[in-house]
Amino acid sequence: MALDPILLSRLQFAFVVSFHAIFPVFTIGLASYIAVLQGLYVSTGNRVWDRLGLFWTKVFAVVFGMGVVSGIVMAFQFGTNWSNFAQMAANFIGPMLSYEVVTAFFLEAGFLGVLLFGRHRVSPAVHFFAALMVAVGTFISAFWILATNSWMQTPDGYEIREGVIHVTSWVDAIFNASFPYRFTHMALAAFLTGGFVVTGVSAWFLLRGRDVDAHKRALSMTLWLLLFLAPLQAFVGDEHGLNTLEHQPMKIAAMEGNWETESNVPLLLFALPDRDLQANRVEIGIPNGASLILRHDPDGVVPGLDQIDRAQQPPVWITFYSFRVMVALGLLMIAFAVAGLVLRKGGRVYRSRWFLRGLQGMSLAPFVAVVAGWVVTETGRSPWLIYGVLDYADAITPSLSGGMVLFTLLGYIAVYAVIFIAGVYYLCKVINQGLDEDDDTEELDSHDRPARPMSAAHVPFDDARDDRAPNRS
């Protein structure tokens, strides 16, 4: 069997992006949470907020460090595997990526050091300000990346001259039709990720009876937040879907598993899509559901995949099921947020073992949902890399062979597996160490200086070997 460089390149890009994306999506949400904690500390003077802030800052440092290291690859991927795309779209993509680097640098250079290492060197107010700026910085980084991605989904503000894209309006190009929806959806996803990790970890501590007071507070405030955010995300996701229906109807058709353009389309809960048959072999659905959601009318006409050639259709299986995974996890998140509200009566929310265990498990849910959501949006635009403008076959690096891509794909998997295992292992150690003692005489010497992000977490990676001097750590 010949190795297909296009398929393998798509797999490679999906792998690298998904792997990298789970770190920023977490740090974006967590940065905001830390800013809230430090803000509470400044306004109330209660040390418990500062202790929680310190704990989550250490977690943030490790995850941020992992994100930085795994992100180096991204700036080179377009050139190595998609060089025709890079050449065609560089007039827009190039400045966007550069501005992302520039803003990310600002964040690192200016405020990350103060957030990570400045706790006892600047006043709480200044420290809070640094936390706020780091949170803002993460959003600005996300802004450029999502502007780029959204433009590739709904290109605007450009013209093509001699096969090359020229930007005619930066405003139209950056604030393209799907950008506001995608950015809001992603921002909420980041908050949900941060929120569910915080509740999951707090639940873990409560189940073990460690620092109960502090983690009760963290759990309670975050559950209030999730009660508001999880349903809001469902609403925004729905709006995003309507926007997609307008601009990328075939993506919606694949998400709904809808082969024929017709009215009274059911909302499928389960189906076995069959490309050869151009229909679903089995369908279980709610009558008129899709018409109702997408057109707000049971008789509404929903576009089907019959509108385009079979060769142009997105892979229905992947899009259909990834979408359901994302929605199911979203509903589960709402369910947990509501359950939290119900259990508040009599303080059961801190004692109910099934609920706390459930929250522990739920801390992984947003990551899966985010990756599934990206799979929906990225495979659903197939075969277009720039929707309606450039397809995968024309975007690929012409000199690429399947073997080369396979070699580097396996290589990246190996490299990332090693750092991911080491990183998660270390993260667990940092979390297990828990909150620092409640005293503000934390030792600082002249060598405890702002440096690499992860040096903010003073937790040993492994246990000391007996024959090594303990002071060399």
Added chain:
Amino acid sequence: MEMFDLSLIWAVIIAFGVIMYVLMDGFDLGLGILFPFAPDEDARDVMMNSVAPVWDGNETWLVLGGAGLIGAFPLVYSILLPAMYIGVFLMLAGLIFRGVAFEFRFKSRRTRNWWNAAFAGGSFVAAFAQGAVVGAYIEGFETADRVFTGGALDWLTPFSVITGLGLVAGYALLGATWLVLKSEGHVRDWARGLIPKLLVGVVVVFAVVSLWTPWIDPGVWERWFDHMQVIWLLPALALACVIGIYAANRKGRELMAFLLTLGMFIFTYLGLLVSRWPYVIPPDYTLWDAASAPESQFFLLIGVLFVVPIILTYTAWSYWVFRGKVRVGDGYH
């Protein structure tokens, strides 16, 4: 916009970014290359601590260079990266490994040898791959109709292996002179002893590459031997730096030895640029062929002109804060 040649401005910015990266990441990659030969674990602690506060700032230049390249010269980006496909992968894998090793070595004891190996191996591979890019670049790329048409391993030639090893030796020299500057006692003595050996390696590669290059490309031959003999000044200055490094090292003038090593890199780099100017993808495309649209170059220029001075200031400040010698036992918890 007509008043300025934006592409020329961008060529200067990118060239500046590349040499900044080479000089700054060069010495911390060099320390990684020297890592396995360190006399003891104390020396390794000192080596890492001497660059720990600054190394990831150094790599900012690489990411900025990659992003700036696609913004300003997409043709270079979209020919160079496919041509170096496997090399780019090796470089990135190397940088990732050493980046993670940097973080975890400080925190580990039982697994420290693993992180030592990852740091050394990653540094070596990344340095070699970067050196091979230089060699492949001198040799030129097979292109047609603005795309790379060569094979996956075209870049791996006897010539690029030599330039790869040359850069490994050069970075090791940078690392050694840096370490002399930043350490004391037995660590410094060890690093000082390395410098003459590394100089021999660098000079051998320098000579081989200089003799070989004009044979590869008639354009370079013509430029060197016919109408631009002032070019000889640059390799002469680089050689003068080499002699200066040897002398300064003998006399224990630590800062001078380090600065002269920087000088050696700068003059060699300028020599390379002048030999090829204005071709950015030899032998076919000049920097003007490779440029992106003026609107894009201009839009990007605003951001970069704003941020580069801040990066430079910040970098200078952090080197100032962390100035002075690193002692055994100093460092991170």
